Amino acid sequence: MDWLLISDVDGTLLGPDHADAASADAAALRDFAAFYTERRERGELGLVLSSGRFAASVLESVAATDLPTPDAVIGGVGTEIFVRDHLGEFPEPLADWPATFENWDGEAVRYALAVVPRLIVQPEKFQSDYKASYYLPRARPGELEMIERRVQDAGVAARIVYSSARDLDVLPVAADKGNAAVFLSEWFGVPPERVIVAGDSGNDAAMFRGDFRGVAVANALPELLNHDHPHLHKATGVAAAGVREGLERWFGQTASG
Numbered sequence: 274m275d276w277l278l279i280s281d282v283d284g285t286l287l288g289p290d291h292a293d294a295a296s297a298d299a300a301a302l303r304d305f306a307a308f309y310t311e312r313r314e315r316g317e318l319g320l321v322l323s324s325g326r327f328a329a330s331v332l333e334s335v336a337a338t339d340l341p342t343p344d345a346v347i348g349g350v351g352t353e354i355f356v357r358d359h360l361g362e363f364p365e366p367l368a369d370w371p372a373t374f375e376n377w378d379g380e381a382v383r384y385a386l387a388v389v390p391r392l393i394v395q396p397e398k399f400q401s402d403y404k405a406s407y408y409l410p411r412a413r414p415g416e417l418e419m420i421e422r423r424v425q426d427a428g429v430a431a432r433i434v435y436s437s438a439r440d441l442d443v444l445p446v447a448a449d450k451g452n453a454a455v456f457l458s459e460w461f462g463v464p465p466e467r468v469i470v471a472g473d474s475g476n477d478a479a480m481f482r483g484d485f486r487g488v489a490v491a492n493a494l495p496e497l498l499n500h501d502h503p504h505l506h507k508a509t510g511v512a513a514a515g516v517r518e519g520l521e522r523w524f525g526q527t528a529s530g
Contacts, residue, residue, distance in 0.1 A: 274319035276524050277463040279454045279480060280516055282324040282331055284473040285490055288512030291338060301514035306339045308517050321457055323347035323450050325476055328355045332363060350434060350442050350476055351453040352403035371403060374445035376430035379405055382443050385427040389420060405443040436475030437494065451479030469523050471516045472497055481505060488519025
């Protein structure tokens with residue numbers, strides 16, 4: 274592949290009304306899928322889906338919608354990576370990726386944060402060995418710093434990711450969507466200036482780095498729209514329409530036909 278698109282899923286490729294076949298979101302997704310598939314078949318463009326959801330849930334969305342089948346899935350806010358094999362399956366997470374998570378102790382994180390006021394544990398389906406997830410509605414001044422200190426005092430090397438004024442994830446310090454994106458750009462042998470990343474919220478911000486080309490869809494939150502990135506296209510299109518617009522900006526001077 275010559276180019277690689279690494280895109281968030283919910284709110285980015287899947288708009289809120291994507292399930293309604295007559296909606297603008299569904300039409301935009303079909304249009305994006307046709308645009309992508311044509312270039313995929315020519316060997317010009319690959320696709321990675323990157324989500325806060327785990328890969329199994331993302332692949333359920335692929336089966337149930339017009340999302341194209343990706344070459345890889347980044348799940349759990351960068352804590353797992355699945356790559357499609359020669360049979361078109363996603364058999365196991367890459368073993369090399371969790372092995373990079375040193376000095377991580379999920380149980381110690383959960384114990385340290387068990388008594389933090391206003392911090393609500395997310396349902397079990399959003400938890401894993403490498404991801405401790407909580408709800409913290411509209412974090413107050415100092416709350417995130419206090420949470421970070423508690424985790425540090427527990428002796429855990431962790432990264433705190435807060436997005437959408439509600440979702441708080443505690444991850445191994447090396448785990449986020451950005452590091453996973455760098456890993457896969459190297460895995461597929463695509464140079465950074467030919468990697469396009471797309472998102473809509475704060476947990477996507479880590480992907481907007483270096484020479485990657487960025488797309489913030491029109492419905493993106495200010496936490497991403499205000500991100501300081503030298504190659505950021507702020508799309509006028511919502512969700513999948515914005516992603517296609519960004520592709521035409523970065524990939525599309527020669528591929529917008």
